[in-house]
Ligand SMILES: Cc1ncc(COP(=O)(O)O)c(C=O)c1O
């Protein structure tokens with residue numbers, strides 16, 4: 001038997017052996033039948049301890065291999081992922097009047113988004129299953145990262161993205177050699193299409209929420225936060241939410257650590273959505289267990305999702321930890337991008353700055369205590385979407401002739 005003890009359906013609680021089911025619960029279907037990966041915690045906690053980790057020299061997600069679902073280490077790709085910085089920035093803390101604000105900078109992953117954590121696990125699982133082709137539907141980042149890991153492993157990838165995806169993300173897909181399917185429709189439509197294609201042609205699916213092992217990759221961000229904080233759990237973690245997989249992964253990371261006895265208690269998870277793409281906020285506020293799908297409208301392309309695929313787990317993550325879902329406007333997201341860049345030096349894409357926008361709103365509404373220990377996730381780089389701020393560079397910058405007199409004239413103007 002491998003490390004994974006069983007896969008448990010989030011809706012009906014049925015349990016499966018990992019070799020019996022690859023993706024979702026056959027009784028509950030693809031959207032409702034998402035599976036939790038359950039380990040043999042009792043034996044893992046003998047092996048994975050605070051002491052064992054303090055002497056581990058692997059500073060990547062693979063330092064947590066005993067609690068990751070990968071059996072064959074030789075399938076792990078050398079593209080470095082994780083162990084991203086968790087830092088405090090005095091200027092940002094002062095600006096927000098907070099005492100302890102930590103920024104988890106996941107722009108530092110190989111393809112510049114948190115999604116690399118999931119893709120690095122996905123490629124190892126695909127290879128374990130003998131896959132020759134992998135596929136993913138994506139608003140951009142997940143596809144880019146899957147394409148990169150497929151390139152690294154030398155297998156083919158088919159990536160379905162909305163034709164409106166930012167051009168930098170499309171360029172990334174192409175340079176990694178992915179077969180790119182530009183879908184003339186929404187991300188939700190691209191997702192459905194990709195699922196059909198993977199079923200028809202038997203491709204290994206890296207589709208979010210559908211493949212249970214992806215959340216295991218994403219949970220490493222929570223494992224790192226806990227370890228980087230010296231095993232002290234923060235009070236609140238702010239997470240940008242589209243499909244809800246990242247926030248579910250964050251919950252799972254803290255859940256696993258608690259099961260292993262490495263931490264006590266879970267932080268409150270605050271899910272932040274864009275106002276025009278906030279079905280989880282509505283479901284949360286109305287006390288529902290399922291969302292009412294919508295047609296999303298937001299400039300934050302990575303969280304522009306009408307029917308969140310990981311909705312059950314995302315709602316559980318927030319309810320279980322006494323957190324909440326909130327929304328922010330596109331303008332608040334743009335303001336947060338600028339605040340983050342100008343006070344920390346981190347350039348985030350719109351979704352990547354959405355957690356900060358949510359934190360700013362929470363502070364404004366007075367439900368964050370300035371003494372609390374807060375973490376915000378910065379999930380993706382602004383270099384992937386330079387149009388988002390819509391800068392007119394010629395107006396923002398100063399055009400000069402290449403001589404010092406011209407510079408002097410420009411500075412004194
Ligand atoms: C940069 C970034 N932030 C946040 C998200 C939202 O993650 P999820 O869809 O798992 O909620 C994504 C998803 O694509 C993303 O790429």
Ligand SMILES: [Zn+2]
Pocket residue numbers: 009010011012013014025026027028029032033
């Ligand atoms: Zn089920």
